[in-house]
Amino acid sequence: GQQVMQIPQYQHVQEGEDFTTYCNSSTTLSNIQWYKQRPGGHPVFLIQLVKSGEVKKQKRLTFQFGEAKKNSSLHITATQTTDVGTYFCAGRGFQKLVFGTGTRLLVSP
Amino acid sequence: DAGVIQSPRHEVTEMGQEVTLRCKLISGHNSLFWYRQTMMRGLELLIYFNNNVPIDDSGMPEDRFSAKMPNASFSTLKIQPSEPRDSAVYFCASSLVNSYEQYFGPGTRLTVT
Numbered sequence: 001g002q003q004v005m006q007i008p009q010y011q012h013v014q015e016g017e018d019f020t021t022y023c024n025s026s027t028t029l030s031n032i033q034w035y036k037q038r039p040g041g042h043p044v045f046l047i048q049l050v051k052s053g054e055v056k057k058q059k060r061l062t063f064q065f066g067e068a069k070k071n072s073s074l075h076i077t078a079t080q081t082t083d084v085g086t087y088f089c090a091g092r093g094f095q096k097l098v099f100g101t102g103t104r105l106l107v108s109p
Numbered sequence: 110d111a112g113v114i115q116s117p118r119h120e121v122t123e124m125g126q127e128v129t130l131r132c133k134l135i136s137g138h139n140s141l142f143w144y145r146q147t148m149m150r151g152l153e154l155l156i157y158f159n160n161n162v163p164i165d166d167s168g169m170p171e172d173r174f175s176a177k178m179p180n181a182s183f184s185t186l187k188i189q190p191s192e193p194r195d196s197a198v199y200f201c202a203s204s205l206v207n208s209y210e211q212y213f214g215p216g217t218r219l220t221v222t
Contacts, residue, residue, distance in 0.1 A: 031209065033209065033210070041215075042200055042213040042214065042215055042216050043152070043200070043202075043211075043213045044213070045210045045211060045212070048209060048210065088152065092209065096154060096157065096164075096165050097154070097209070097211070098154070099144075099151065099152040099153075099154070100151075101151050102151060102152070
């Protein structure tokens with residue numbers, strides 16, 4: 001079945017440093033979504049990418065969908081302590097959405 | 110809008126007992142998803158419904174798990190009998206069928222002793 005892996009599993013950065021998480025699917029995706037889950041909270045939708053090579057920005061966050069529509073990345077510029085949490089990609093293949101393994105981000109002040 | 114509502118927020122039960130988790134969708138949404146989250150297995154889709162009809166239940170672990178949508182705005186996930194390995198946080202999420210963006214509830218933390 002469809003699998004979605006993310007790397008790294010965990011990253012600890014100092015406030016102000018950049019952060020990137022990578023998402024790779026075993027199959028071609030029709031679209032990919034990104035979610036953020038704060039510690040003790042629930043996943044919250046951030047964005048959806050649909051087109052091959054698409055790049056979208058939300059303030060300090062940059063999301064990219066690969067040309068082959070099998071991978072994606074999320075880059076955070078100049079992290080802040082409010083960025084702490086686990087970031088999940090979720091890829092839609094044939095029908096259902098499959099969540100990635102997640103990258104847990106810790107930001108030290 | 111109150112968002113997706115789940116109850117109870119926490120449940121502690123003994124092995125062998127029946128557990129029922131409840132979810133109320135956001136008004137107007139017509140897709141409902143049940144997820145289970147553990148440290149070991151991450152976020153797993155158990156089952157989802159479109160317009161009250163189960164579409165994919167391939168993620169339901171075994172026959173001990175069952176999910177229903179008795180009406181368009183409400184769903185239950187039942188575990189009978191429960192086992193310690195069922196301990197997890199269970200989320201439900203709702204969306205519009207053509208929207209894809211899922212809105213998650215706060216989750217139910219289940220502990221089976």
